[in-house]
Amino acid sequence: MKEYKHFINGKYVASESGKTFENRCPVDNSLLGNIHEAGEAEVDAAVQAAKAALKGPWGKFTQAERTVLLNKVADRINERFDEFLHAECLDTGKPHSMASHIDIPRGAANFKAFAETLANHPTESFRLDTPDGKGAVNVGQRTPKGVIAVISPWNLPLLLMTWKVGPAMACGNTVVVKPSEETPATTTLLGDVMNECGVPPGVFNVVHGFGGNSAGQFLSSHPLVDAITFTGETSTGETIMKAASFGLRNISMECGGKNPGIVFADCDLEKAIEGTMRSAFDNCGQVCLGTERVYVERSIFDIFVKRMKEGVAQLKLGRPEDIEANFGPLVSLKHREKVHSYYQLAVKEGATVEIGGGIPDMGEDLNDGAWIEPTIWTGLADDARVIREEIFGPCCHIRPFDTEEEVIALANDTNYGLAAAVWTENSARGIRVAEQIESGLVWINSWFLRDLRTAFGGAKQSGIGREGGVHGLEFYTELKNICIKL
Ligand SMILES: NC(=O)C1=CN([C@@H]2O[C@H](COP(=O)(O)OP(=O)(O)OC[C@H]3O[C@@H](n4cnc5c(N)ncnc54)[C@H](O)[C@@H]3O)[C@@H](O)[C@H]2O)C=CC1
Numbered sequence: 001m002k003e004y005k006h007f008i009n010g011k012y013v014a015s016e017s018g019k020t021f022e023n024r025c026p027v028d029n030s031l032l033g034n035i036h037e038a039g040e041a042e043v044d045a046a047v048q049a050a051k052a053a054l055k056g057p058w059g060k061f062t063q064a065e066r067t068v069l070l071n072k073v074a075d076r077i078n079e080r081f082d083e084f085l086h087a088e089c090l091d092t093g094k095p096h097s098m099a100s101h102i103d104i105p106r107g108a109a110n111f112k113a114f115a116e117t118l119a120n121h122p123t124e125s126f127r128l129d130t131p132d133g134k135g136a137v138n139v140g141q142r143t144p145k146g147v148i149a150v151i152s153p154w155n156l157p158l159l160l161m162t163w164k165v166g167p168a169m170a171c172g173n174t175v176v177v178k179p180s181e182e183t184p185a186t187t188t189l190l191g192d193v194m195n196e197c198g199v200p201p202g203v204f205n206v207v208h209g210f211g212g213n214s215a216g217q218f219l220s221s222h223p224l225v226d227a228i229t230f231t232g233e234t235s236t237g238e239t240i241m242k243a244a245s246f247g248l249r250n251i252s253m254e255c256g257g258k259n260p261g262i263v264f265a266d267c268d269l270e271k272a273i274e275g276t277m278r279s280a281f282d283n284c285g286q287v288c289l290g291t292e293r294v295y296v297e298r299s300i301f302d303i304f305v306k307r308m309k310e311g312v313a314q315l316k317l318g319r320p321e322d323i324e325a326n327f328g329p330l331v332s333l334k335h336r337e338k339v340h341s342y343y344q345l346a347v348k349e350g351a352t353v354e355i356g357g358g359i360p361d362m363g364e365d366l367n368d369g370a371w372i373e374p375t376i377w378t379g380l381a382d383d384a385r386v387i388r389e390e391i392f393g394p395c396c397h398i399r400p401f402d403t404e405e406e407v408i409a410l411a412n413d414t415n416y417g418l419a420a421a422v423w424t425e426n427s428a429r430g431i432r433v434a435e436q437i438e439s440g441l442v443w444i445n446s447w448f449l450r451d452l453r454t455a456f457g458g459a460k461q462s463g464i465g466r467e468g469g470v471h472g473l474e475f476y477t478e479l480k481n482i483c484i485k486l
């Protein structure tokens, strides 16, 4: 039985209170271990350690030294690949085939990418003319922001946590991570990797627990935290934003989405089907970039729905280690309850259930797990709750459209604005439509194709700020201007 402790100042520590909660595997609801729940004392110890580490050896590291160290961390994740893979798949239930291609490699790549990007980024400089004719030179200098609180979700635990820890450390900050209560394992394991690589104590800290009145709240309201970066639900983002307002702490937020997929009749149908299948059903639909609303030009609507149904019928549900499985359970029974309630609501709202819509019979071994059927609906009205609210499950609604103008209006008819996918072989149309979509990200003829140098984040209620490449610099550093009179 595993015991997940906090990682504070380079050491694994138990909660003073002795309070723990269970970590269960969503594949069969088996008990994986017990997680220590941080109280204010543990959160304070982690933040104090992070604050002190800024003044210790870490504060004297050059950018080049940080680059070497972060590359070492990435290499060590790759060397311990199987341990990370195993831990991630037990916590989330996702297939090895997915985690071994996306979660764990990206967990390592996040350290390498930001170490390289930031090591090679120039600072700005302006020459100023002055009345005495001698002039002045302005030089921008970036310094670390300080202690960064990283509050991360359960859907891509290692990937989304390192996506923030990588740039934070590359910029010279220290971090306190609060991973999701559902998925403590890979973040805890990363503490050991940090020690192995010689990251000074206090630079990377982990506290476990829940959100409100627990570790998440204690961390986001701690006065020594200098900035908070968060991925998760929009309403949680609002709560964290309120906490951050005390002391005017900076925030970066990547929140929910209700992303449209737009399929024109001139698309490459095979690619559009394959991409839309992935965008709706990969990771059991638990990707913030996923497509829950699919709009298909009327002339190909019937064939598109038919082909998507065939695709769903071929998905292979199974245990993570089953090499043929490409579809796992939801992350928890609690989340299944939420997703299933939307399945029931869809029927009440008048949907035609094209396929799925229920809880599968997985047999005695797996029936206690958080399994749910991949589902496709048609026929819902545009104001149905199922069309407007983020479900975060393996489901999508497919609706026909007639004109480009109409589909752009439909795509934008949402409070969210994270991502969109447009499928067309007409490049001019693809770009024209992409330019009019109100979201932070648009893919044309692809989905979740990531270049870590690019800006990543959401418009409207999908987030605040951009991370990725040099864009995170605004959040992870303080830009100081030094003016030198000549
Ligand atoms: N990547 C994304 O966009 C994600 C979206 N979601 C959405 O959110 C829904 C709920 O899932 P949850 O795990 O409950 O998401 P959540 O937004 O509540 O949790 C994300 C993280 O925030 C923490 N948190 C929660 N309340 C907090 C508070 N008051 N102060 C500080 N930290 C807090 C959680 O402990 C977790 O580490 C899902 O059904 C899905 O719709 C969930 C996970 C990821």
Ligand SMILES: O=C(O)/C=C/C=C(\O)C(=O)O
Binding pocket: 155, 156, 160, 163, 231, 254, 286, 287, 288, 289, 450, 456
């Ligand atoms: O590629 C990334 O950096 C992130 C991908 C997915 C999410 O942000 C998410 O599902 O929350």
